[in-house]
Amino acid sequence: xxxxxxxxxxxxxxxxxxxxxxxxxxxxxxxxxxxxxxxxxxxxxxxxxxxxxxxxxxxxxxxxxxxxxxxxxxxxxxxxxxxxxxxxxxxxxxxxxxxxxxxxxxxxxxxxxxxxxxxx
Amino acid sequence: xxxxxxxxxxxxxxxxxxxxxxxxxxxxxxxxxxxxxxxxxxxxxxxxxxxxxxxxxxxxxxxxxxxxxxxxxxxxxxxxxxxxxxxxxxxxxxxxxxxxxxxxxxxxxxxxx
Numbered sequence: 001x002x003x004x005x006x007x008x009x010x011x012x013x014x015x016x017x018x019x020x021x022x023x024x025x026x027x028x029x030x031x032x033x034x035x036x037x038x039x040x041x042x043x044x045x046x047x048x049x050x051x052x053x054x055x056x057x058x059x060x061x062x063x064x065x066x067x068x069x070x071x072x073x074x075x076x077x078x079x080x081x082x083x084x085x086x087x088x089x090x091x092x093x094x095x096x097x098x099x100x101x102x103x104x105x106x107x108x109x110x111x112x113x114x115x116x117x118x119x120x
Numbered sequence: 121x122x123x124x125x126x127x128x129x130x131x132x133x134x135x136x137x138x139x140x141x142x143x144x145x146x147x148x149x150x151x152x153x154x155x156x157x158x159x160x161x162x163x164x165x166x167x168x169x170x171x172x173x174x175x176x177x178x179x180x181x182x183x184x185x186x187x188x189x190x191x192x193x194x195x196x197x198x199x200x201x202x203x204x205x206x207x208x209x210x211x212x213x214x215x216x217x218x219x220x221x222x223x224x225x226x227x228x229x230x231x232x233x
Contacts, residue, residue: 045162045213046224047222095170103217104220105175106160107170108172109172110169110170
């Protein structure tokens with residue numbers, strides 16, 4: 001079955017960096033768009049970034065553009081999010097989620113999430 | 121970006137009764153190439169990630185109970201739970217994928233009355 005497992009979250013000071021990873025299994029990873037979605041404590045869902053299946057074309061929310069970098073390693077079935085210049089407002093649970101083969105579309109599989117806390 | 125607005129923000133319904141959640145998009149999300157509405161519904165229970173319920177506005181994901189149904193077209197959509205069960209207590213989100221970036225509604229919290 002499809003499984004997505006995030007790791008790498010933790011406590012970091014404002015201005016610091018963190019790298020999140022998502023290990024995928026149970027499906028042909030290279031065929032699917034992948035996304036990062038975040039959820040601030042007690043709040044709703046916010047799209048952060050996505051990456052296409054073969055060309056690795058990337059998109060970012062304006063709030064993270066220039067600070068976050070999404071990447072994928074299709075040989076290792078893994079998705080990453082490098083987060084630099086972190087701000088207090090980046091505090092959230094970060095979910096890795098699977099899109100469709102040809103577009104982000106709907107997200108049919110989600111990881112359990114990893115908590116990122118940005119605080120001094 | 122397309123803005124998704126859900127109503128109400130919270131809802132309390134008696135067990136066995138119908139629950140209705142609305143979602144409105146700031147522009148049409150109909151894909152004219154296939155006449156499908158690019159509108160998705162998710163359920164999120166406390167401490168869990170979101171779970172896909174319905175895509176293309178009205179197609180239930182495999183394994184989702186048939187008491188969940190989606191309807192609507194264009195800019196106005198509805199998620200209906202025909203007979204509320206205790207396990208349906210959750211926050212429900214709509215999401216559009218017609219125009220990038222994907223955007224979510226603010227969520228509707230569903231509770232038992």
